[in-house]
Amino acid sequence: MANTTSRGRLNDREKALEALRLRRDTDSEWETIATQLGYSSKQAAQRAVARVANRIETKDVESYRAKINERLDWLWDQVEDRIVNGDRNSMGFAQTVNAAKAILDRQAKLHGVDAAIKVEVTEVTRSAIDAEIEELAGKIKSRAAGQPVPSEPAAVDLTKHGVDA
Template sequence: MSTSKRNIDRRLRALEALRLRNETDLSWAEIASQTGYATPQSAQRGVARALNRVETKTVNEHRDALDAQLAWLWDETAEKLIAADKGSMSYATLVGSAVRIIDRRAKLFGLDGPTRVEASVSVKSELDVEIEHLVDHLKRQPEESR
């Protein structure tokens, strides 16, 4: 976001609206009126944008910390891999660990393509069950009695 006076004012207004929402029992209409928003919905949008910016910073900080931990694990694993006997079970275990670290870092930074998940849900209501029973009953009756 730009540091122009207008953008700074918007940010401060959104943070004030967030503070009022969090610390008072004011409605969105009252918050909008007190903070200079045209409508309650625009106050809500301003607060949502402010929250998204805060969360992004926190997520990036968390991602950086996790990456540092994974980098340390990688260094430790790589050191042991170099020193290990290539035919040993410990070597195979270390290779598996290295692959998992690589996979985790790729996921952390979104380098892997999205995982496709297919799911289906079948829901039958009581009405559906009753209709099936009636259809079965009609099918079992001789044609003349219908």
């Protein structure tokens, strides 16, 4: 008995690659691609192409990215000219700047420029806090030069600082 799951996955992959080729080479609309290849909707075709593009790096994907980048470059040229030569006080100027930012953000994502955010987590345990408190208490005692260190913090007269108690 043939493995239909593998064959189905291969057919899905080939169909997605064909959708990618159609979009790249013919500029077909997603709706047309979906109908032509038997996808249930244009969103289904878009998701299939995105899955293939995320899984593999082929000439097809790279050339599609290059084409998208060319389009973004063209859009940038249009927006940049309006920003440089436009009236900064006009009502549409802020929208033009937002459009420029969106184009730059999209290009950064397309090229993987945005670095992953690295987070360093430090676990502080109760014993580490206790050790630091003991060290600080020792420093306070040594600075007091033999004078007794109060076990409770001194009361602060808040009225001197403009706070009503």
